[in-house]
Amino acid sequence: MPPDNSSAAQDTPAAENEPAAQGESATDSAAPSLDGHTILVTGGSGGIGRATALGLSALGANLAIVGRDRERTEAAASEIRELGQADVFVADLSSQAEVRRLAEEVLERLPRIDVLVNNAGGFWNTRHVTADGLERTFALNHLAPFLLTNLLLDRLLQSAPARIVTVSSSAHAGARIRFDDLQGERSYSGAQAYSQSKLANLLFTFELARTLPVSAVTANAVHPGVVQTSLGAADPRAMQRAFFPLMWPFMKSPTQGAATSIYVASAPELQFVTGEYFANNQPKESSRLSHDEAVAARLWRVSADLVGLPSA
Numbered sequence: 001m002p003p004d005n006s007s008a009a010q011d012t013p014a015a016e017n018e019p020a021a022q023g024e025s026a027t028d029s030a031a032p033s034l035d036g037h038t039i040l041v042t043g044g045s046g047g048i049g050r051a052t053a054l055g056l057s058a059l060g061a062n063l064a065i066v067g068r069d070r071e072r073t074e075a076a077a078s079e080i081r082e083l084g085q086a087d088v089f090v091a092d093l094s095s096q097a098e099v100r101r102l103a104e105e106v107l108e109r110l111p112r113i114d115v116l117v118n119n120a121g122g123f124w125n126t127r128h129v130t131a132d133g134l135e136r137t138f139a140l141n142h143l144a145p146f147l148l149t150n151l152l153l154d155r156l157l158q159s160a161p162a163r164i165v166t167v168s169s170s171a172h173a174g175a176r177i178r179f180d181d182l183q184g185e186r187s188y189s190g191a192q193a194y195s196q197s198k199l200a201n202l203l204f205t206f207e208l209a210r211t212l213p214v215s216a217v218t219a220n221a222v223h224p225g226v227v228q229t230s231l232g233a234a235d236p237r238a239m240q241r242a243f244f245p246l247m248w249p250f251m252k253s254p255t256q257g258a259a260t261s262i263y264v265a266s267a268p269e270l271q272f273v274t275g276e277y278f279a280n281n282q283p284k285e286s287s288r289l290s291h292d293e294a295v296a297a298r299l300w301r302v303s304a305d306l307v308g309l310p311s312a
Helices: 047-058 070-080 096-109 136-158 190-211 238-250 254-266 293-307
Strands: 038-042 062-067 086-090 115-118 162-167 217-223 277-279
Touching: 038 047, 038 136, 047 062, 047 070, 047 115, 047 254, 062 070, 062 096, 070 086, 086 096, 096 136, 115 136, 115 254, 136 162, 136 190, 136 217, 136 293, 162 190, 162 254, 190 217, 190 293, 217 254, 254 277
Parallel strands: 038 062, 038 115, 062 086, 115 162, 162 217, 217 277
Antiparallel strands: none
């Protein structure tokens, strides 16, 4: 089966698929107004990220989307502009130089950031190495949001109250951070690398929540479900090729998959809620290891070293 499409759009086995109710959409009549809010969504050129951006734009927010391919990102922005404002940023987030360039452009062009949605991610069945010499799944799914969030943190604090929403996955359950082989150099499994990266998303989110003043910036994570996106399509497993067409009708649409990200990014009742993991618009218990503060602190130090940031 395909991975669970936690954050596709930056062109493990499927996690539980908890179907949306009939007729569910990314927004509803009781949704809040986001007029005047600026929201940055990574992986916004397709899939869940595009649906997230559209849903937030429908609530009145000014969107800024990040995509790897300019043509696809501009096409997504054109659709968003039918609802409101959309800025375009193009970057390959698996490259740290690109993440740093992106952060500089964002800080130059966006005077405020009310919400950062770390949505971009990917799955590869075979091991790929980035320009920085890092395993690509770990680099894109974890180190990219780790670095980008830290580089934009002052702007988020200046925009308080602000929110950080990171797309994780129920695929994190059962995973561990393999500090002795973090880059999968000795032993690589696409599913294992993906699950590790999704656990890293949670450890990072919960560590942020412990360190940031809740009145200024909240940090939460979401599980979108099993969604009809292209995650893993560039380098699929044999089971993906065999079962994906059969599973497609039973998966959530990108709009349904984006609903929880939109809820956590916008719900007034979550203004001071931080350090939580959501699925289907409800808090959900994550794995015991995701709450291990010693593992989170060690991962933070290792990640900071890998991206060239101070560890404190």
